[in-house]
Each structure stands twice: as C-alpha cells, then as structure tokens.
Amino acid sequence: MCGIVGYIGNKKATPILLESTKKLEYRGYDSVGMCTIGDNLSILKGAGRIDDVNNRLNFQSLEGNLGISHTRWATHGGVTDFNAHPHSDCNNTIAVVHNGIIENYSELRKDLKEKGHEFKSETDTEVITHLIEELLNNGMGFRDAVIEASKQLEGLFAFIAINNNENGKIIACKHKCPLVLGIGSNENFVASDVVSFLNHTNKVVFLDDNEIAEITKDDFQVFNILGKPVTKEISTINWSSEEAKKSGYPHFMIKEINEQKETIERAINRDIKEVKKVAKMINDAYGIFFVACGTSYHACLSAAYIFSSITKKHVNVFLASEFPNFSHFLTKNTLMFTISQSGETADVLEAVRVAKEKGVKIISLVNVMGSSLMRMSDYSLLLNAGPEICVLATKSFTSQLALLYLLAYACAGKYEEGKEKLKEVGKKVKNVLTKKNIKKIRNLAKMLKDMNDIYLIGRGLSYSTTLEGALKLKEVSYIHAEGLAGGELKHGTLALIERGTPCIAIVPNNGSKKDVLNNAMEIKSRGGYIIGIANEDDEIFDYSIIIPEVEMHPILMIIPLQLLAYYLAVERGCDPDKPRNLAKSVTVK
Ligand code: F6R
Numbered sequence: 001m002c003g004i005v006g007y008i009g010n011k012k013a014t015p016i017l018l019e020s021t022k023k024l025e026y027r028g029y030d031s032v033g034m035c036t037i038g039d040n041l042s043i044l045k046g047a048g049r050i051d052d053v054n055n056r057l058n059f060q061s062l063e064g065n066l067g068i069s070h071t072r073w074a075t076h077g078g079v080t081d082f083n084a085h086p087h088s089d090c091n092n093t094i095a096v097v098h099n100g101i102i103e104n105y106s107e108l109r110k111d112l113k114e115k116g117h118e119f120k121s122e123t124d125t126e127v128i129t130h131l132i133e134e135l136l137n138n139g140m141g142f143r144d145a146v147i148e149a150s151k152q153l154e155g156l157f158a159f160i161a162i163n164n165n166e167n168g169k170i171i172a173c174k175h176k177c178p179l180v181l182g183i184g185s186n187e188n189f190v191a192s193d194v195v196s197f198l199n200h201t202n203k204v205v206f207l208d209d210n211e212i213a214e215i216t217k218d219d220f221q222v223f224n225i226l227g228k229p230v231t232k233e234i235s236t237i238n239w240s241s242e243e244a245k246k247s248g249y250p251h252f253m254i255k256e257i258n259e260q261k262e263t264i265e266r267a268i269n270r271d272i273k274e275v276k277k278v279a280k281m282i283n284d285a286y287g288i289f290f291v292a293c294g295t296s297y298h299a300c301l302s303a304a305y306i307f308s309s310i311t312k313k314h315v316n317v318f319l320a321s322e323f324p325n326f327s328h329f330l331t332k333n334t335l336m337f338t339i340s341q342s343g344e345t346a347d348v349l350e351a352v353r354v355a356k357e358k359g360v361k362i363i364s365l366v367n368v369m370g371s372s373l374m375r376m377s378d379y380s381l382l383l384n385a386g387p388e389i390c391v392l393a394t395k396s397f398t399s400q401l402a403l404l405y406l407l408a409y410a411c412a413g414k415y416e417e418g419k420e421k422l423k424e425v426g427k428k429v430k431n432v433l434t435k436k437n438i439k440k441i442r443n444l445a446k447m448l449k450d451m452n453d454i455y456l457i458g459r460g461l462s463y464s465t466t467l468e469g470a471l472k473l474k475e476v477s478y479i480h481a482e483g484l485a486g487g488e489l490k491h492g493t494l495a496l497i498e499r500g501t502p503c504i505a506i507v508p509n510n511g512s513k514k515d516v517l518n519n520a521m522e523i524k525s526r527g528g529y530i531i532g533i534a535n536e537d538d539e540i541f542d543y544s545i546i547i548p549e550v551e552m553h554p555i556l557m558i559i560p561l562q563l564l565a566y567y568l569a570v571e572r573g574c575d576p577d578k579p580r581n582l583a584k585s586v587t588v589k
Contacts, residue, residue: 009187343371
C-alpha cells in the first residue's frame, strides 16, 4: 500500500508534494516523509499522520523545485521515525520512496552490508537506495543504475528515486504496484494514483510493469527493463479535481454515501454495445468465475443470486486470495469476472495472473481508469463512480451492483427492462437519504455506540447485504459485527444472543420475508433487540428504518447500514475516512 509522489517543475516542491501526499493518505497513514533537492538533498520524516508530522517538522522549510514524498502503511519495520520514507544512501546523495514489498531484501541487505553500506532503518525499502548507490559507485549513470537495481529486486514495487548529483530529473520504476505520470506544463508529476495531482493536470501516462520513467520538468521518457525506449500514450482523465474534495461535507465517507444519488445512474448510463459485448462473453463462456476481495467480493456474491434468478445461470464466486487453489478447473473456455474499485488489489491481480496462464478470458469491473487490472483484462467496464477517497467502499459497491443487474438483464435479452428498473432505483436513493431516516439512524448510532457486538441477518440476496453491512460497521466503528444467512442462526450463533444483543434484520418484501421474520423472532425470544431495515414496519421490530420497495433491494438496503457505520464512527470518535490499520488500495498479498 503506501502512497508515493514525485514533483519536478518551476514551483517550490513542498506545498505541491504536501497537497499531493494528503490526497494519497487513504493508502496508508502510519508515517510521512518528504525529500527535496535545493542546495542539498534534505529529508524530513516522522511517524504519524501528515498534519501532525507537518506541524512537528514543517515540510515547508525544505527548499527546491524537485522532490519526492511518501505516506506509509507499514509492512517491514515498525511505525517509527527511522522507518518512515524517504530513505537515503550512506552519503545522503540518493533518496527513494517506495510502495510494495521487496521479497529478497534480506539477501540484498546482507550483501550490501558486506560491501560496507550502513543501514539506518529496518525497512525493505532501504536496500533499493543502497543498491542504486552501489551501482553508481561502480560507474553507472543514474538511470542505468535504477534499471539494473530493478532487475535485482524481487517482489512487488513501485519506487521513485532522486539523486543530488543528477538533480534535474526524477527516475521512477514500476513493477506490480501502480505508478502514473502526470504531464503538466513546465512541470511533471509521478504518483501512485492520479487523484494525487488531479488539481494540476488530467493528462496522464500509465506505466506498465518493468518500465522505468525518467522525468524532467519539460519532458519524460519511458524505458523497458533492457533500457530500450518505449513509446507511451498520453491519456486524459475525465474525473474533475472537485470530485476529489470534501465539498463542504465533514468527511469523504458521508459525501460519497450521498453521491449515490447520482453514481447509480452514471453506472448504467453507458454505451449499450459495451454491455451487450460483455453479456455475450458471459453467455458464450463455459464456466464463469466471479473473483474479488472485501466489498467487491460481496458484490460478486450478490451476482451469484442475481444471475441465478434473472439469467438462470450458475456462476462460481471466489475470494481472490483463495482462487489459485481452484485453478485446475480453468480452461480456455472459462470466463473470469473480476470486480475491483481500485483495480490494484494484489490478490485480485495474482488471481488474474493464474487464470491468464490457463488462457482464461478476463472481464473486469473497475472504477480507476488505467489501473493494473484494467490493463490486464481482455475487456473492462468502468464504474464511473468518480474518485472514492474514503477507505471504506460505499458508492463503488452500489455502482457494482447496478452494473451487475444490468449485465444479468442483458444476458437474459432484457437489457431495456433492466435499465428502466435501475433508473427507478437510482431515483429512489434520495428517498432513503431523507432527513427523517438520517435522524433515526443517528439516534440508533447513539443507542448502539457502546455495544460490543452487532448481528445482521438476511436471506437470499440480503445475505450478501448482511455481510457487506457487517464489514462496514466493524471496519469503521471497531464494533464486532457479523452478517449471517438467517437460516444459519440456529446452527451456532444463536448461542451468543443475550438480553439486549442488537440484531439488524434485512427484510425486503419478497419471498424471504416470512422466514427472516421468523429468524428475527427466534432472536427476540432470547432477549435480542431487533432493528428492522425493511420495506414496511412489523411488530417484531424494536426499531425500524423503512426503505422504498424495489426489486433490486440490495442497492437501497445497504445505504442505511453505510450511514449507521458512519454515525457510529462519529459517535465513537473514530476517523470515518481512515480506519486504523487499513488502507484503501491493498497492493500487498
Ligand atoms: C471495505 C473495502 C475493502 C475493499 C477491498 C477490495 O470497505 O473497501 O474491503 O473492498 O480491499 O478493494 P478493491 O475493490 O479496490 O479491489
């Protein structure tokens, strides 16, 4: 994970680096650091969040029009000032920021120590700096030293290096972690994510694996691992910098929950040809595997129910990290359908690599244009949800569901009908986000804020709603939450219900209603407190949130749970945008 940025131009580097690094804080926030080249190469870094470290160290004091910066999600080495990036070489001439993991770092470190290099941190990253130093000492130029170093590194990495002795350039290298160039006028950028520099330019160059970029203020050149120049295309990103701002909301999470009034419609308003093309690929496939992690996995699980009921098609659903165990079922006729907001999740990319080795066709639903997953796929559909900055996935989930419904209807030859129904669902989001509902959910959060456990039950498609709801509640409020298929309660978890245990029942008006209400009754009889998220009130509920009735209920039913998670975080004094220990883009396995 971690976010890395490089800037070179006519302006002072630190304000730009500070702003750009803040935009990447969602990728990790254990420590932060910055290095610029003014009269000399100077580094400031420390453990803690960006604003706190900046108040302590004053990044603005660094001079120069060229610099790199880093926000860390710790992997190798504790959260300390020393382990914060950038890391420099023995002579403080080279500095490196890195995202990813260097798997062979201990062998390299031993070898470099034997050659006299002195290490100041416990990180895997520091080997990159000393390795480049060693190669420079052996007479190589800066770019060639970076190319050679990248050949010797194993693992997943993207790094940016600067050198006080060649101070008109930045060298950046990408291997299995994201890195994108931002092309400005008299200034250029390189970063883990386009949102980092979107305020300055929307012209970007996506680097591919094993590519090395040499960036000056007026130009850039890209090379492959053999040092041969590669021609790259400049793309234009259609996200606006405004979308990456809080725009008056106290947190990105609540802003992004509210944006669902528009994002669902954006997900389905697309060229009919691309939907029909994917639908044909699904219909022609022999064996379909839906693969993803976390929230995107819950969308896959919903897809199993959606495709079963609408298309009468069986699809297999796997957690990406478990998928390689099932690769022997893959053939050239298999279709792999991957879902990922970021398009950079390491487990998903690994699953895709495994599948591609067997000749499997890959379709992806991604939000981030130009992401690694998009470039590895045979065909991609963009979610068009705009940047999702909060670490928790909210609007991307409902966009994924909307697009899955549209595809299922298209596979069944009923594209128009599906689209019309989805449009209606999109319009009804505002009827969920009413003042009345928000007040009720805030009150509920006040009631539940000191609870240790919350259980959620649902049946059929609502089962995946319970899993996604539980994930939202626990990751942001740190209250243990568990989603269950109602039928599973009496197979074990019912033993945990005591007087006052809160249980949220997801009750759409459909065939599952009677059974899920019976399950809720089983809980209530044992003293449980029943919160209904339902299309109509029921005497079983001790508390209820009433949601408009639609066929595609998972899209609306998740919204009160997103809001409850948000208000629980606020009530408990947790940061809704940056939950502890988590990062948005999980680029390590
Ligand atoms: C939960 C959440 C994570 C992500 C997961 C996959 O709120 O955001 O569980 O869903 O890390 O991320 P993507 O969709 O980027 O592959």
